[in-house]
Amino acid sequence: MRSGGPCGYPEWYDDTREEALSMHDQFDVTLEDADLLGEVELTTNLIIAASESDEHLSTAQIDRILGLA
Incomplete structure (x- = not known):
């Protein structure tokens, strides 16, 4: 050699x-799923709201954060 x-x-x-x-x-794949990204955003918003609250979030507050109310 x-x-x-x-x-x-x-x-x-x-x-x-x-x-x-x-x-x-x-295995080097970029995954982008609009639904998944939306769910991650909603979950992130819930985590932020919960961490800023001194008490448990009410159902009404959670619904508002998720855009259901």
């Missing part, structure tokens, strides 16, 4: 590395 690549790696190292980096990673 000849060393000619970076840090004494074989000459074929650069080509193999570039191929590996250019391959599509099936």
